[in-house]
Amino acid sequence: xxxxxxxxxxxxxxxxxxxxxxxxxxxxxxxxxxxxxxxxxxxxxxxxxxxxxxxxxxxxxxxxxxxxxxxxxxxxxxxxxxxxxxxxxxxxxxxxxxxxxxxxxxxxxxxxxxxxxxxxxxxxxxxxxxxxxxxxxxxxxxxxxxxxxxxxxxxxxxxxxxxxxxxxxxxxxxxxxxxxxxxxxxxxxxxxxxxxxxxxxxxxxxxxxxxxxxxxxxxxxxxxxxxxxxxxxxxxxxxxxxxxxxxxxxxxxxxxxxxxxxxx
Amino acid sequence: xxxxxxxxxxxxxxxxxxxxxxxxxxxxxxxxxxxxxxxxxxxxxxxxxxxxxxxxxxxxxxxxxxxxxxxxxxxxxxxxxxxxxxxxxxxxxxxxxxxxxxxxxxxxxxxxxxxxxxxxxxxxxxxxxxxxxxxxxxxxxxxxxxxxxxxxxxxxxxxxxxxxxxxxxxxxxxxxxxxxxxxxxxxxxxxxxxxxxxxxxxxxxxxxxxxxxxxxxxxxxxxxxxxxxxxxxxxxxxxxxxxxxxxxxxxxxxxxxxxxxxxxxxxxxxxxxxxxxxxxxxxxxxxxxxxxxxxxxxxxxxxxxxxxxxxxxxxxxxxxxxxxxxxxxxxxxxxxxxxxxxxxxxxxxxxxxxxxxxxxxxxxxxxxxxxxxxxxxxxxxxxxxxxxxxxxxxxxxxxxxxxxxxxxxxxxxxxxxxxxxxxxxxxxxxxxxxxxxxxxxxxxxxxxxxxxxxxxxxxxxxxxxxxxxxxxxxxxxxxxxxxxxxxxxxxxxxxxxxxxxxxxxxxxxxxxxxxxxxxxxxxxxxxxxxxxxxxxxxxxxxxxxxxxxxxxxxxxxxxxxxxxxxxxxxxxxxxxxxxxxxxxxxxxxxxxxxxxxxxxxxxxxxxxxxxxxxxxxxxxxxxxxxxxxxxxxxxxxxxxxxxxxxxxxxxxxxxxxxxxxxxxxxxxxxxxxxxxxxxxxxxxxxxxxxxxxxxxxxxxxxxxxxxxxxxxxxxxxxxxxxxxxxx
Numbered sequence: 001x002x003x004x005x006x007x008x009x010x011x012x013x014x015x016x017x018x019x020x021x022x023x024x025x026x027x028x029x030x031x032x033x034x035x036x037x038x039x040x041x042x043x044x045x046x047x048x049x050x051x052x053x054x055x056x057x058x059x060x061x062x063x064x065x066x067x068x069x070x071x072x073x074x075x076x077x078x079x080x081x082x083x084x085x086x087x088x089x090x091x092x093x094x095x096x097x098x099x100x101x102x103x104x105x106x107x108x109x110x111x112x113x114x115x116x117x118x119x120x121x122x123x124x125x126x127x128x129x130x131x132x133x134x135x136x137x138x139x140x141x142x143x144x145x146x147x148x149x150x151x152x153x154x155x156x157x158x159x160x161x162x163x164x165x166x167x168x169x170x171x172x173x174x175x176x177x178x179x180x181x182x183x184x185x186x187x188x189x190x191x192x193x194x195x196x197x198x199x200x201x202x203x204x205x206x207x208x209x210x211x212x213x214x215x216x217x218x219x220x221x222x223x224x225x226x227x228x229x230x231x232x233x234x235x236x237x238x239x240x241x242x243x244x245x246x247x248x249x250x251x252x253x254x255x256x257x258x259x260x261x262x263x264x
Numbered sequence: 265x266x267x268x269x270x271x272x273x274x275x276x277x278x279x280x281x282x283x284x285x286x287x288x289x290x291x292x293x294x295x296x297x298x299x300x301x302x303x304x305x306x307x308x309x310x311x312x313x314x315x316x317x318x319x320x321x322x323x324x325x326x327x328x329x330x331x332x333x334x335x336x337x338x339x340x341x342x343x344x345x346x347x348x349x350x351x352x353x354x355x356x357x358x359x360x361x362x363x364x365x366x367x368x369x370x371x372x373x374x375x376x377x378x379x380x381x382x383x384x385x386x387x388x389x390x391x392x393x394x395x396x397x398x399x400x401x402x403x404x405x406x407x408x409x410x411x412x413x414x415x416x417x418x419x420x421x422x423x424x425x426x427x428x429x430x431x432x433x434x435x436x437x438x439x440x441x442x443x444x445x446x447x448x449x450x451x452x453x454x455x456x457x458x459x460x461x462x463x464x465x466x467x468x469x470x471x472x473x474x475x476x477x478x479x480x481x482x483x484x485x486x487x488x489x490x491x492x493x494x495x496x497x498x499x500x501x502x503x504x505x506x507x508x509x510x511x512x513x514x515x516x517x518x519x520x521x522x523x524x525x526x527x528x529x530x531x532x533x534x535x536x537x538x539x540x541x542x543x544x545x546x547x548x549x550x551x552x553x554x555x556x557x558x559x560x561x562x563x564x565x566x567x568x569x570x571x572x573x574x575x576x577x578x579x580x581x582x583x584x585x586x587x588x589x590x591x592x593x594x595x596x597x598x599x600x601x602x603x604x605x606x607x608x609x610x611x612x613x614x615x616x617x618x619x620x621x622x623x624x625x626x627x628x629x630x631x632x633x634x635x636x637x638x639x640x641x642x643x644x645x646x647x648x649x650x651x652x653x654x655x656x657x658x659x660x661x662x663x664x665x666x667x668x669x670x671x672x673x674x675x676x677x678x679x680x681x682x683x684x685x686x687x688x689x690x691x692x693x694x695x696x697x698x699x700x701x702x703x704x705x706x707x708x709x710x711x712x713x714x715x716x717x718x719x720x721x722x723x724x725x726x727x728x729x730x731x732x733x734x735x736x737x738x739x740x741x742x743x744x745x746x747x748x749x750x751x752x753x754x755x756x757x758x759x760x761x762x763x764x765x766x767x768x769x770x771x772x773x774x775x776x777x778x779x780x781x782x783x784x785x786x787x788x789x790x791x792x793x794x795x796x797x798x799x800x801x802x803x804x805x806x807x808x809x810x811x812x813x814x815x816x817x818x819x820x821x822x823x824x825x826x827x828x829x830x831x832x833x834x835x836x837x838x839x840x841x842x843x844x845x846x847x848x849x850x851x852x853x854x855x856x857x858x859x860x861x862x863x864x865x866x867x868x869x870x871x872x873x874x875x876x877x878x879x880x881x882x883x884x885x886x887x888x889x890x891x892x893x894x895x896x897x898x899x900x901x902x903x904x905x906x907x908x909x910x911x912x913x914x915x916x917x918x919x920x921x922x923x924x925x926x927x928x929x930x931x932x933x934x935x936x937x938x939x940x941x942x943x944x945x946x947x948x949x950x951x952x953x954x955x956x957x958x959x960x961x962x963x964x965x966x967x968x969x970x971x972x973x974x975x976x977x978x979x980x981x982x983x984x985x986x987x988x989x990x991x
Contacts, residue, residue, distance in 0.1 A: 002381040004388070040530065040914070041388070183859060183979070185899050187924035190916065246860070246980040253858035 003038035010050045014057065014165060018138050020049045023160045027051055029072055029111035032103050057110070057165060060084065065171035067091075071110025071164045075122075076101070078109055088169055090178035090198050094125035097180070100188045114164045116214070118153045119190040124215040125180060126167060128196035128207035134166040135159075143168075146207075150214035176200035179261025181254040182209065193250045195238070197258040202226050206234070206259065211242050211251050221255065231259040270736040270746060271943075274880035278746070279731040288494040291449040291466040292526040299451070300327045302512060302525040303383035305373040305390045306535065307365035310399035310605040310908020311569075314363055317373055318391040325382035328519055329390060330374045330511065332360040339514050342507060343479045344571045347580040350413030350599070357570040357608065359480065359510045365394070366569025367607045368909050369534030374511050376523060399605035399908035403543065403564040410567050411576045411601030413583050417656040418594025423558035427549035431631040435623050436543035436974045437957075439566065439902040441536070441918055442612050446496025447527040448536060450509040452516035462489045463513055466496075468503045469724040469764030470756040476505030476573060477513055492754035495726035499892070500611035501536050502726070503766045504573035508535070533913040537575065538902050539612020541566040542582065544623040554637055556646045558594035559656075561586045561623065565601040568608035575608050576601065581616030581699060587655045588624040589666040589695045589846060590646040595656040605908045611766060613892055614698075614953040621696035625958035626965070626972065629692065633970050639693060639962065643670060651936075661697060661844040662946075663936040669848035669870045670695060676930045677850030677868035681966065688991055689854045689865070690967030694958025697846040698768065700873075700947025701940070704839035705773035706760040707781040709738065711789065711832035715810055715823030716748045719781065722762015723774030724753045728949065729881045733771060734778045736877060737943075741782035744810045744822070760835055768947020771877055772843055776941040780836035792829045793820050843938040845946040847871040849955035851963040860983025864894060864927040864960060871951040872934040875944035882948045883931050889952020890929050895921045896953070897960040897975050 011017040021027070026045035028034050029052065037043040051057065057070040060081045067088050069078065078084055078095050085092045098104055098112065098121050112122040113133060126133075127146035134143050135158055149156050158164060182194030193210030204225040206218040218238035225234040235256035242248040282288060305317075319329045341356035361372045372392055377383035400406045424430060451464040461483065467473045470490040478485045495502065508525055516523045527536075547560040563586075565579040583599040632639035647666045654660045670693070679691035706722035719738050723730060735749040742749075752758060763773070786806065793812040794801040797820055805813045810822035826832060850868040855861070869886050876882045899919040903911050912918040937944025957975065964982070965972050971989040973981045 002384050005385065036914075183861070185919045185978075187922050189919055246983050249983060250859050250979070256858075 004041050004044040006045055007047045008050065009047060010053050012053050014054060014136060014163065017049060017051055017054060017163055018136060020047065021161045021163060025049050025160070027114065027163065030074065030107040032099065032107040033111065033115045033117065067169040069109050069167045071108065071166060073109045075104035075107045075109060075112065079104060088129065088172065090125050090129060090180060090196055093178065093180040094121040094196060097121045097182055109167060110164045113167060114156060114158060116150055116154055116156045118213050119209065121182065121191065121194065121209070123150060124194060124207045124209040125196045126169065127215040127217060128198050128205040129169050130205055132168040133164060134168065135162040136165045137162040146215060153213045172198060173200040173203055177262045177264055179258035181257035181261070183250055183254060193247065193254055195251065195255040195258040197262040199225060199259065199262040206238055206255065208238060208251055208255060210247065211239060218255065225259065231263060232256050234259055268740050270740040271877050273878065275732055275736055275746065275878055277729045277732045277881065278735070279729065290446050290494050290496055291451065291464060294451055294464055294493060296451060296453065296522045296524065299522040299524045300376040300378065300519065301380040301383045302515065302523060303375045303380065303387040304371045304508065304531065305375065305387045305392060307361065307368055307370040307372055309365055309394050309396050310368045311397040312365050312394035313397060314361060314365060314372065314392060315395055316393040320389050323386040323389060325378040326386045327376040327521065330360070330376070330515055332358065332362040335359055335514060338518065339480050339510055340482065342505065342510065343476065343573055345573050345576060347413065347576055349415065350411065350580065352571065352576045353410045355410055355571050355603070357507050357572055359507045359514065367605055369607055370569065371507055371511065374515065376515055376519065401604055401606065401904055401908055403566040403602040403604060406602035406604050408603035409600055410571055410603050411565070411579055411599065413580055413599040415657055416596045418558065420558045420560060420594045420596040423594045424549045427557055428552040429550040429635055431548045431550065431627065431634050432546070433627040433630045434543065434545040435626050437540040437619055437622060438975065439541035439609065440539045440612060440896055440900050441533055441902045441912065442499040442501035442539060443920060444497035444499055444501060447529060447532040448502060448506060448508065449526040450512040451522065451524045452513040453522040454517045454520065456520065459487055460489060461487060461513060461517060462491065463509070464491045464493060465509050466502055467492050468498050468726055468766055469762060470754050470759065471722065471761050472503060472764050473505050473509065474756050477510065480510045481513060490756040492724055498726045499613045500539065500615055500766060503611055503764065530913055533918065534910050535607060537572050537608045537610035539609060540619060541609050542579070542619045546623055546627045548627055548631055550631065550635060554635055554642055554645050556590055556592045559587060559592050561597045563599045565599065566604045566606065566609065567601045568604055568606045570608050572608040572610045575610050578611055578616030582619040584657050584659055585617060585620035585697060585699065586624060587657055588621065589648055589697050591648045593656055597657060606904060613889065614950045615767070617696060617698040617950060617954045618893070618957055621694060621954050622958045622961065625694040626961050629962045629965060630972070640670065640674060643695065659699065659842065662938050662940055663874065664844065664846045664872055665934055665936050666695065666846055668934050669846060669872055672870045672932050672934065673848035673850040673868045676870065676932060677852060677866060680852050683991065687854050687856050688967040688986070689852065690963045691850065691852050692959050692962025692964070692966050693848060693850050694955055694962055695848045696954045697844050698947065698950060698954055699842045700768040700845050701772040701840060702767070702769065702842040703763045703773070704837055705777040706762045706835065706837045707774070707777035708760050708833065708835040709781040709785040711785065711822060711826045713823065713826045715821055715826060716750060717742060717744065717785065718750045718752065719778055720752045720759045721774055721778060722760050723770050724765050726765065728765065728770055730770060730774070733878050733881060734775060737775050737778045738782045741779055742786060742810065743806055743808050748810065768845065768949035772938065772941050772943065772945040772947055773838060775877060775945060776943055777836050777838040779942050780838050781834055784834040784836055785832070788832055788834050789822065789825055792825050792832065796820055796828055838941065840940040843874065843940050843946040845871065845873045845948065845951060847951050847955045849959035851959040853960060853963040853967055855967050855982050855986060857986060860979035860986065862898060862964065862977045862979065862982055866927050867929045867956065869929055869931045869952060869955060870934060871948060872936050873948040873951065874938040874946035875935055876933055877943065877945060879933065882933065885948045886931050886952045887929055889950055890956050891921055891926060893953045893956025894960065896957055897977055898925065899976050901976050
C-alpha cells in the first residue's frame, strides 16, 4: 500500500507555502486523512506541501475576546488547552471524540476543517459556535463562515492556491453552556450522526452532523430554543427536514441530548 | 491427567516478553537482499470475461509481469478438499485468472519489480480488458451448486405428520472478514544447484503449505522447504495455501530471483477468504410435552467464485452439527453450497460451528415462544444426557455435561428483563457442541547436551500460546522445570510432519503428541540410565529436577545421560477420532429506544473443553472468541454492492470492536474429560465465537418481544424492529 509518485516540499513559513500552492498541490498537515488517501491512491497529487514545519501556524490564543487557533495546531493541543476548556468548552467536548488519542496527537484542527469530512466533529462544533475561517493566498486574505466554507463531502470553497491559516471562534455570551452528542458504531469510529449545541439566555447555536452532506445550523431550532422551547421540542425542529425516518429519529435524539446538556 | 505441578496451572505466556519487546520476526520483517517484490493486478469486476492483458513496455524497475498465459504448464489450480457423503465440484482456485474473473479482487497478473513501490506503480499501468458479465451475489439466486450434502435419518415425515407443534424459522449470517493483525505474505527462493525451493509463508502451519505447493507446482515434497516465521494471527484465514503464495513460488522458480509478497490491508480485505455467508431454513417437530421429534434443515452457503482448498469444509461441519446438544432421533439435513461472484469463503474461527449453533439455538427460542415454554425449560427437556452419544447425523459426541453448562450459564449471567420509556432489556441463551481435534499430530523430543529437552512439534502457533502450554506438558511429564523445555515449530525441514493448527485441536492433538513424546523420552532415558548405573530399569526412580536415582544413593542427571549417549531423541505420532467440546452462553442486552443502539450488558461463557491444561490461556481464548462473536453481532459484515464490489475494503467500511465495546464476561469451565486422548483435553479455541452469537441474538429477540432480525444488529435495524413490534 504505497502512494503514487509525488514531489514533496516542506516550507518553513506561510509565505513560502503560498508560493507552492496551485492546482496540482495538496497540503499535508497531520496526515491522518491525507496519508491513507495517498496510500489508497485515491489522491494522486503532483506535489505534497507539508506544512508541519510552519511554526507560525501553531498557536491557540485569545484576542479581543475571540479564540484564535492556528491551522497546524494539533487536535491534542486543543484538547489540552485550558483556555478552550474554560471559555469554549464545546470545542473540548468535540475534540475528545475525534478518532483515538494517537490520531489526535498527529491530526490538526486546520486539517480537520479543510478536509471537510461530513462525519468530522470539529467542523460541526465550529459551525455551532459561529466560527470564521481565514484563508490566505498570494492574492490576499479572506474570511468565511461555515456555510460559505463547507460545500459538500470533502469539498470546501477553498481555492487551490489558498491555505487555511486560522480559525477564529467568537466570544460566547455570558451564561452560555454547551453540549455535544454523537453516535458512532464503535468507540473512536467515524460518527454516523451528531449534534453540537451552545445555548445562552435568548440565544442558541445548534449544528448537526450526519443530517446533510455538510454541517448544518438548525436555525428553526435555535429560534425556538431562544424563545423558550424545551430541548425535545427544539430537537424535533432541528431534524425535521431529514427524509430517512431512522436518521431523523437519531438526529432528533442526539440534538435533544446536546441541547439538554447545554441547558442545565 | 489430574491437576499437577504444571498442568492445570495458570502459567503466564512465556512467549509474550519477546513479542511485546518487538523481538518477533514476521514475514515482512524478512528482507532478503536482492529480492524482487510482487504487486498483484486484481480484478475490478465481480464477474467478467478477460479479453486481453496489455503490459506497457519499459516499465521502471520491472523484472517481469506474469499472467496466466506465462503459468500454463507450470502450475495447476489449487486442490480442493472434499468431505464424506457429499459432492464437491472440482472448481479449484486458479493461481491467476485465465479467461474469466469471478470476484472483485481476484489476482489477474503479478508484477515483479525492484521494490514494492515500483511494483505497485507498474501494476497500475497494466491494462486488463474486461467484458463485464452479470454477477451472482446470493447463494439462492445462483444456479451453480459446488458442494452438496444430504442426510436423512429416521422417520422425519412421520414425525412431522404426528407432531403436536411444528416450528419454522429462517436465519442468515453475513460474510465476515477475518482481519488478522498481520496480513498474509510469502517469500520464495529457488536454488537451481540442488533444485530446492524454499518458501517462507505467514501460515497456520508448514505442512499444509508444503502439500499445497507440491500439488500446484507438481513438485516432489522433498524439493520444497517451508518456513513459517512468527505469525501475527490468522483466525483460520492462513490455513489453506493461497493462490498468491503459489504465484510467488512459481515466479521464484521461473526468474531465479528471490520473490517477496507482503500483502497490504486492502488486498487482505478483498482477497483473503472470508467466513460465514450462510442462511438456513429450519423446522422442528415437537410432541405435546415439548420433546423434539425431528429436525429439517436446508442450508444455503454463498461459497464465492471458486473453492479454496478448505471452502467446502465449514458447510459440512454446519450440516453435521445441526442437531446440536439435543436428543433428536430423526433428521433431514441438506447443505447446498452455491457459486457466487465474491471472494471464496473458508474456515474462519468457528468454521461452520457458529452457523449450526446460531441456526438451531435461535430456532429453539422461536419454538419456546410458540410453545409457551421458558427457553431454558425447553432446552432442559431435550438435552442429551448420556454420553457417548451418536447423533442422527452420524457423529459421536465423546463426553460432556450439557445440563450442567446450561445451569451454570443461567446462574452466572443473572437474567434480566425490563421495558421502560428509555430502553428494553432482554436475556438469551445459546448452547453449542463443536467438533474439535481429530486426525493426527506429531512431536519429537530430544535430550540436549546440557540436560534440557528440545521438543519439535508438528503443530504451530499463531497466537495460541503453544510455547507455554506444550512446555507445561513436557516439563510435567519429565519432572523438569518449564525453562528446561524448548519448543520449535514451523520449519518443515526441522519439525516432524504434522497436520496443523486449526479446529481447536492444538492441545488435544499436538499436546497429546508432546505428552507421548515426553513419555517415550523418559523411557529411553531410563534405559540409558539403567545401563550406566548397572541396575534394572524398574529399580530406577525418576526424581525431580531431571535426575534418575538407583538404590543405595547412586544417581545420574539428564545432562550426564546426554554426555554418555549422544543421540537421545524420540518421536511420537498421536491420532484420535474427533472430540466434542460444548458450552452454554448467556447474554443480557439493552436496546435504547430512541436510537436503537444495542449494548451487551454482560455475558456468561461456560465451556466444556475437557481437561484444561492452562486455565489462564484457556480463558484468554474464550474472551478473544467472545470478542469476535460480539463483533459479528454488533458491527461486522463484509457487504457487497449490487455490482458485486466490496463496500467494506478498509477499516472505514469494516468496523472491529474495541475494548470500549467489550462487556463484562464471566467465564467458567466444566471439565468432562475426553476419553480419546491421554490429557482428556478437547478444544477451547473457538467456543467464544461459537456460543456468543446465538446467546446475543436470543437476548435481542427477548428484548424485542420475540421479533427476530439477523446480524449485525445495527441500530437502524433494531430501531425499526422495536417500532414494528410495538414495543
